[in-house]
Structures are given as structure tokens and as C-alpha cells.
Amino acid sequence: MHRRIRFARPEDAPAVEQIENQADRLFDDRFRPETWPPAPTGTERLAEPGFLLVVEGDDGGPAGFVHVRERDGVCHLEQLSVTPGHARQGLGRALVEAAKDEARARGHEAITLRTYADVPWNAPFYATAGFVEQAPSSPFDDGLVATEARLGLDRYGRRVQMVASLTEADGLDPHR
Numbered sequence: 001m002h003r004r005i006r007f008a009r010p011e012d013a014p015a016v017e018q019i020e021n022q023a024d025r026l027f028d029d030r031f032r033p034e035t036w037p038p039a040p041t042g043t044e045r046l047a048e049p050g051f052l053l054v055v056e057g058d059d060g061g062p063a064g065f066v067h068v069r070e071r072d073g074v075c076h077l078e079q080l081s082v083t084p085g086h087a088r089q090g091l092g093r094a095l096v097e098a099a100k101d102e103a104r105a106r107g108h109e110a111i112t113l114r115t116y117a118d119v120p121w122n123a124p125f126y127a128t129a130g131f132v133e134q135a136p137s138s139p140f141d142d143g144l145v146a147t148e149a150r151l152g153l154d155r156y157g158r159r160v161q162m163v164a165s166l167t168e169a170d171g172l173d174p175h176r
Helices: 008-025 024-029 042-047 091-105 125-128 139-151 169-174
Strands: 005-007 050-055 061-072 076-083 112-116 157-166
Touching: 005 042, 005 091, 008 042, 008 050, 008 076, 042 050, 042 112, 050 076, 076 091, 076 139, 091 125, 112 125, 112 139, 125 157, 125 169, 139 157, 157 169
Parallel strands: 076 112
Antiparallel strands: 005 050, 050 061, 061 076, 112 157
């Protein structure tokens, strides 16, 4: 299934927030938290340094998005969300690949993310997209770890940082 992926526009902001809140219900079902923080608004995501890509559904509106932050030389996949009704159709993978392509085009050699190690649609999924675990190695990373600690995210499982190389030579690795 081929879907159009494009840069998010201001009018997509409400849908971006709604998509993330819908997708977060999977975490609610898995972890049964007393509370789960609401998603940032789409307007907040659009205002961050970096880029926001959406994949269009059949109606032309956003069915999923990937938000990538760029700060202090770091390229970081902040959020990937697809509506539950569009899950398991390859849209998340297409968004990750599009984010990697855009990051590469912007001159980044790697893209990082932070996620749960043992949630099937988290670290195991990203591993199939070329991400490997890596220790936090920058002040930006340390800030993410501190934010996760403040939010208590580790009470639901081990959090890991992952990285995917974006250099062309990595695509030629015969051991993948």
C-alpha cells in the first residue's frame, strides 16, 4: 500500500495531536497507568526545531506522523504515531524511512530515539528499521533521560536509546 507522505502543515496540527492521543491508548491498555500525559499539541510539535511528516489516509487527511527534532547537532526521532485504524499497514515503517531520508538530506549522519526496550511496537520494531541500542552520549540525550525520569516512564519498563546510521556505506553492510 502506497500512501503519500508530506511535510505537516499548520492545518494538520489538530489531527497530529488526536493521532498521538489515539495511539497512546495502546500504552494505556498495556501499562494501565493511573494517568498518562496528554500529547503535546500539533502546534507545539510544529514549532520545535526539526520537521514533522504526515502520511495521508484514504481521505487525504493525516493517518499518522513522525516528529523529528534537530537540536545541538542531534537529529532525534521524538514521536511516531499512527491511528489504530491504520495500524499494521506499513505506515509507521514508511514514516520512519521517510524521516531517515529527510534527516540524511539535511546532512545528518545518524538519527536517535528513546523508547521502551520490551514493548513489541517500540524497540523491537525500530531494530527491524536499522536502529541499534546506544548509550546516551550528549547533553541533549542526558536531557531526554532526565525528562523521562521526571515523568516516571521507567516504572513501565526499561527505556533505551537507539541510533540508526544514515551514512551511505551502512546500506552496503552484507551482515544485515
